[in-house]
Structure formats: structure tokens, C-alpha cells
Amino acid sequence: MKGEPRNIQDDLVESVHYTPLSLEKESDDFVEGLGFLKGNFTFERDQLALFMRTLHDTVSGEGKPEEGDSDDDVQVIE
Numbered sequence: 001m002k003g004e005p006r007n008i009q010d011d012l013v014e015s016v017h018y019t020p021l022s023l024e025k026e027s028d029d030f031v032e033g034l035g036f037l038k039g040n041f042t043f044e045r046d047q048l049a050l051f052m053r054t055l056h057d058t059v060s061g062e063g064k065p066e067e068g069d070s071d072d073d074v075q076v077i078e
Contacts, residue, residue, distance in 0.1 A: 014045035034058060 019040045023031050031038050037058055043051060057063030 015042050016045055017042045
């Protein structure tokens with residue numbers, strides 16, 4: 001409403017800043033395999049669960065397609 005003071009807290013969004021540490025101790029293949037996770041970035045805190053799942057899948061290898069699997073492969077069934 002007009003005339004009422006605004007609470008700046010209402011305009012703030014909780015966020016998380018991700019900074020990977022000690023990547024120089026890891027192999028080049030591992031670091032390259034991290035993709036976007038090898039760099040700094042910030043995301044909204046409500047995306048934390050998605051971030052953690054992505055981090056887990058990337059580091060564990062679960063997020064990588066198996067040999068022979070590809071998103072480019074399409075099978076048409078009629």
C-alpha cells in the first residue's frame with residue numbers, strides 16, 4: 001500500500017554460493033567431468049535439493065550415460 005514503509009527483508013532471496021575447493025589436487029579428467037560444477041556460482045536456496053542430487057550424480061558417476069547409451073539415440077516403435 002502507498003505510504004507504508006517497505007520492509008527490505010521482503011525483497012531478499014536466500015541464496016547459496018558454491019565454490020569448489022582444492023580442485024588442483026584432482027586429476028584433469030575428474031575436474032573436466034565436473035562440468036559446470038568446477039566453477040563458482042550462486043543459486044537460490046530452494047534449489048538446494050536439486051543441486052545436491054546433481055552433485056551426487058556427477059561425482060558418483062550415476063549421472064553419466066553408460067557405454068552405448070546416448071541421448072542422441074532414438075528408437076521409433078510403431
